[in-house]
Amino acid sequence: MSHAERLFILQYGAERVSKNLSLAGGPHHLYWEPLLGYLIETTEGWVLLDTGMSRSAHLSTPNRDAYVAGGVGAPNIDAPWHLRPMPEDPSAWNWVLDGNPLAAALSAVGLKPDDIALAAISHMHVDHSGGIPTLSDAGVPIAIQRAELDFVRSGRVGISEGFFDEDWAHPATEWRILDGDTEIAPGVVAVSTPGHTPGHQSFSVSLRETGTWVFGCDATDLAQNFLDNVPCGSCAGNTPEDERNAADSLSKLLELGRRDGHRLIPGHDQVIANAIAHPPGGHR
């Protein structure tokens, strides 16, 4: 079995969303969800999984409007914030790191975009795809499931559904197209988990000392998805088949988690993210 060398957890920002997006049948209750990335040192160079939201999307009025519309009528809009990282304005719809959020997150571990050998995107929602243009300009190829790229290119979805064409239609992007489960670098596996979007993928990362980490991304936003076996709350494809796929993808991730030493990490849970914040030098 191949291993990766080190793992760092990055946070690009956070978004204020209803829990009913994260939990099927869940409450319409606003919750701060972190925008996370996973940076892995491998024998073939640095691999970055997910890229957060761009400043352009953060400043986009239609994007903000879509988020605000999703939260209208929810209680606790002004709930106080109790944890770090602390948003400057807890009544805003999101926050991202200063400047270019991707570059800022990488600089915290001493890297620049062109230090990355390969990036992979779990799915093309705006809170995951934001770094694609920056990485493309730096010559970094982007791994994505074929079904995901086909979906955004179909024209069925736009910014009101959370897909930002500035991110996925950048002319310089060199796509690395995947069809199903694929080891994309030594110790780093893309795990096909459709449902939340038609080509959603999760990731497993195997390290020598801490074992295998499974990053569910938006197949499993919260710890509750895993603990109570609750699929994601939103399926962008909007068909019964997508909902069945979401349930099957959760089962697939839970099965991975039942193996010895596999750590299941939800994609948008600030409490878990804080608890696994990387130690100096990264997880090994």
Ligand SMILES: [Zn+2]
């Ligand atoms: Zn998503």
